[in-house]
Amino acid sequence: MSEQHSVHELRRDMQTPIPAEIATWARGRVGNHLSWALPNDLSGARSWRMSSSEGIIELRVLRTHGDFQREVYAHRNAIPHLGAGRAPRLLGFEPRLRALLTLEPRGERVDDAPERGLHLMAPVHEQAGQLLRSLHDSAVRVGDRHAQAVRNTVLYIDYVDRLLDQIDSSILDGQRTVIRRRLDVVRERAPQLxxxxxxxxxxSSCWRWQRAQRTLVLTGFRRSQMMAASLDFARPSLLWADRPQLRAAFTRGYGRPFNQLEQRLLNDFAVVATVEDLRNAIRLQDSEAHAYVAVALRAAMNRLQIPDIALPTRLVGTEAPPR
Incomplete structure (x- = not known):
């Protein structure tokens, strides 16, 4: 898709009106506000945002009832544990329409301007660890939480396994077999995590920094569910490889170091996450994200310390600033 066509598609998406029945329901919950559509996300959900005196309101219409139930559960049972103002606030939901409304927290994207270095600030990582631990511990009273986590982790690994055959990228040339061997290891060890x-x-893409308060808030809970805790360490670990002080800040905030198995599989989970991110960047035709993810995936695979998977030190067209 050319850049001109991409801009045209984005403008068309932004002009997509809210379906009448959903708009009527939303007005009844939050009043009448100017709205604009967001590009459809890869889950198939449709989203709009509205500007209000309280901040940005997001309206999401989920593709399936399962997706809807998972998001509502997260908002009602887990996200409140983060504290007031530290995450989106649920304003209303309607099962029949698979619709929910949230008030988004204020703050600047941590990954928006790498030159400002927000993503490399120790206080950001320490607060990220604190918030993540609160989220992780929010389901301690769920009776079958470990069985759910194992099942969902294996399903996610199976999903990434299928993606390997769908991704057309030179970064994966000759590496799919090795990655699948590591996926098998993660599947086998999932019950022990x-x-x-x-x-x-x-x-960092879902971290928002409130500069005046020096406070971190979280967004993007679309995929929240019981899983191996290691999954949530994967993407931040890409920033820790050469910056041990950031990892130390994170674990200090999290309240514990990684156990031996989590440490052993940390780079495996980083590879899993970056394979998924690579596929998303390609589908969204985001050249900047593709460049960053390609570099991150190459580095994560090299850190697996398996002799037969070392990748070239430089791939043409994949250099990007650290995030």
């Missing part, structure tokens, strides 16, 4: 109510896409 600590379980948690996971964010699902945890990383």
């Amino acid at each position: 600590p379980s948690a109510f996971c964010h699902g896409s945890f990383g």
